[in-house]
Amino acid sequence: MKQQKTSGKIVLRILKDTKPIAGWLVLGAFVALFSVALSLVTPEILRALSDRLYDYWEPAHLGQPATFDNHAFALGCVLLAAAYAGSSLAAIGEMLIMNNVVSKHFTCVIRIRMSDKIRRLPVRYVDQTPNGEIISHMTDDVSTMGTTIHSFLETLISGVLKLIGIIVLIFLLNPILAAAVIVFVPLSLILSAKIAGKSEKYFAEVRKKNGEMYALTEETFTGFDTVKAFHLEKRQQKRQAELCDDMREAARKGTFLASIVQPIVALSNNIAYIAICIIGGIFVANNLFGMSVGTIVAFVLYARMFAGPLESIAQGFSMLQHTIASAERVYRMLDEEEMTETAEETAPEGKGNVQFESVDFSYDPKQPLIKGLTINVHAGEKVAIVGPTGGGKTTIVNLLMRFYDVDGGRILVDGKDVMQMPRNALRSVFSMVLQDTWLFSGTIYDNIAYGRPDATEEEVHEAAKRAHVDRFIRSLPNGYDTVINEETTNISGGQKQLLTIARAYLANRPILILDEATSNVDTRTEILIQRTMDDLMRDRTSFVIAHRLSTIVDADTILVVNNGSIVEQGTHRELLEKNGFYAEIYNSQYELLN
């Protein structure tokens, strides 16, 4: 019951969503009406033509005198041809409207809306939702939605019009015969909708298994070396074969059920057809109700026309559940709560003073992470954050950059509460270099200039020189115009990291965040780059996260983070003297020696 309610809501939402294209839909309905009307006229014309043929032949073949009005017959044929042509042209017009307006609206426009939505969603959403899921909503779900809505509206507009038209016309022609035709309709409609619904269940199973198989295949191929090293081929092949078997059964049942919808509709149609022939034949033979052979022909043709819309309505019902599920996922994403943005226009002065005032924060309310954190960083100081993996070092970066917002307390940059300034204004005083080097697919030049698109060529080259990648870039066949993409293999992880360092250097902002900034860089290059890093940090406030403690011993403050909270705070010397957790970490790297 509850499910039906949400289904209803989603359908309503989809209908509401057609508002911007309502005008086109009305036009489409008119064109469809025209097309349907013309196609409904054709059996009438054929009826008249058949009567003429029969009325001539009946006496003529018995040798009795008969006349045939060739002129009138030809005129009828021209009318018929015009009706066919008009109907086909209108159908083409409707098809063009449906594709260019409806499909476009429900695929392209919704996808762009989703992409736009991401701009306003918090980083938390992106962190918590697997990327593949977001992408699959944007491609598969939208595509399912678009296709079905397209055919749904098409059926709704022309199918329903056609059905109504046919029913009215056949009742006008002969109510008794019409009743004989209509009586089978609900039966075949219900039966085929039921069967189609059942087959859809099997297809849902096939889709599910297909998803599992995709996951299995992906994992086998991405972990190919592990698979080979541990002889896991047979294991993976066995699991794949099991999925294949499950899928084969479900696909067989689903396909079979789907395939019998058409014969059932065809049978009920044929029964109607036969009923028309017998009952109509008896009427004509006995001269009842003014029936003619032409009326039988017209009835037969109308009955034929029934099948198409009936089948598509049955199909539409079976797809409904699937479509609603997709639409629900799409709308859920579009309805996600957005970040709130302050209206104030304040921006930090850019001096570089940072204060944490008893900051509380947790990713999960059940597991408090940071409680009452207070740090006072003066402009130009170097703050190091150290601690075991997964201890929460990156959390501090998340809060500084307002990727996440504090639960309690305040963070002040140059004396102003970060919550009181627009996010982009706050972020404009920071530069970051992260462990996961992120470069977009584009030229090396554009990647370095990412933070300052207005930089001159000299400035970009200078930044690359400082990061010790200029010579490497120039050694590439296309130099600075080399395009970086997924397939780029001639640039190592270390070189990519150097490019992000160049990017941060060029951005030239008062506060610097270095999160394992040289972790991928070759040790010997690291020595070379240390000078640049020192340059970068000079006169700037910097937050440095590092594994290698040798690089942070000179920090003004070292924050030792473990299990999400700051366990110690002080300079290198103070912390060693304290002989606590920091001392343990520091000594552990030498402990490996013994």
Place this chain on the structure above:
Amino acid sequence: MKTILPILKPYRKQILLTGLLCILFTLGGAFLPYLMSRIVDDGIAAGDMGVILKFGGLMLALAVVSMLCAVWMGAVNARISASFSSDLKRSIFNKASGLDFEHFSKIGTSGLLTRSTHDVSTISDISGMFVNVVVMVPIMIAGGVAFAFLSDRVLALILLVSMPIAFLILFPILRHLDRLWKLSDEYIDEQNRLMRERLSGIRVIRAFDKEAHEHGRIAHATEEMAKYIIRANVRAGYVNPVCMLVLNLAAVVMLLVGANRLQNPVLMEKGLTAGGIIATVQYVALILNGVMMLSWTFAFLPHLKVCVNRVTEVLELPDEPTDAGDGAVVEGDLVLDNVSFAYPDSELRTISDLSFTVKAGETAAIIGGTGSGKSTILKLLLDFYPPTGGSISLGGIPYEKIGRGGVRESVSASLQKGMVFEGTVLDNVRMGDPNASEEAVRNVLDIAQMTEFVESHEEGLNYRLAQSGANISGGQKQRISIARTILKRASVYVFDDSFSALDYLTESKLRKSLNRYLAGKTQIIITQRAATAMRCDRIFVLEQGSIVGSGKHEELVKTCRVYREIVRSQLGGEAV
């Protein structure tokens, strides 16, 4: 095609059966208008109720039989297409997962993934339709035309001629359809790639206030994609109205000509009737379906061809050569003698003239920066690739003699990425030794410093890991794969950067218990970290594929410049 068709071979009989059923079903459908014409000509004209009822009853029986044939045909077709699709999926997966590294990397992970999922699905979807078309369309068209010939020769000819006219009109419309579909596919990939890039770089993008820019790039790709999809769909959308128009106009011409011929007494003598003409016009509907289906196949064929070619390319790759050895574990010294290696299709040698010996029971470290060739050594040690020059031997037996299976039984390796598979922690560790007891698994997990993790979950060892370990951290993945590696009963254990995601404290604890557990076994530790290498029995310093120094830490600090620099940069001056 050659490689794919044999998969259909077991279903030859079923395909013949479908053909037969299809003929019956089509004939049944085609006979109805004929019987109707008899009702009109013999029953109504003569006012004979008996004839009307007789033919009516016959029609009913025919309709039922024809439906039963259609249902049966549906059952057979469903079986063929489901089995074909499942067989194809299985054979391509078996082929791909059994490839050697050279052929695997030639097509690449994502290439193989598309081929064994998307391409195979497309082939089975379309080929299901294809079987229908190949069997049904000729029968439908031939049946329709044949029945038309029964009533009148000329009318049948008109019907026959109308078909090529429909195709001629559709040909230019559908000709470039595959190109449009391909273009739209490319933009879908582009959109998804940009989106993935954007989601993974969300912090950097926001830090530089570039969300609008990234959104613009995606919107552009989406718009281009929509443009081509709509163009393709519009072209495909012409098929039905065009076919209908041409064939319906043919029906009009048939009526005109039919009326003319009916007035010819000679023809009427020969049996041309009004009912016959009316029935013939109805055959148009039968043929119309056939023509539309044929046009559809024509439109899809190029797409099918692309997929078939790509799948065939994989199916035709050679299998891994049969294994030379018996797969037993070999023990003893590991010797690399003058080994060189260049990846297939690459001029550049990643390893050149490398020679070293690791004595049985020793712990050796191979240290070097990125691009020094460290990971390539691992691939050679596991016999993923044979060396292009020189030889590797274990316990005095060359690798070629031990055989691939034997080498991989003897050498147990933990790889940098720390791969885990969908399944429980227990499953994942047991991949090292399927017969290991739960106790043994707990023990190796404890050595890998994972006890705390296992105990923090209610399910314990049965905690389920998501695909590619999406629900655990990089460090946890590394530790599970270390547990798996040491559970395997091998003679040589190799750890390729396996501690890189661990902090020094965890690493230190892990290494201590590891050394106790693997006492007496050979260990090779490939690393970038000096602290990790320092206490090994022997350290090999690798640079640009060659060894530039070897010995103990104390010696190397004095003798090897590269090593000294690494140590100084990582541990500070005091360590040197």
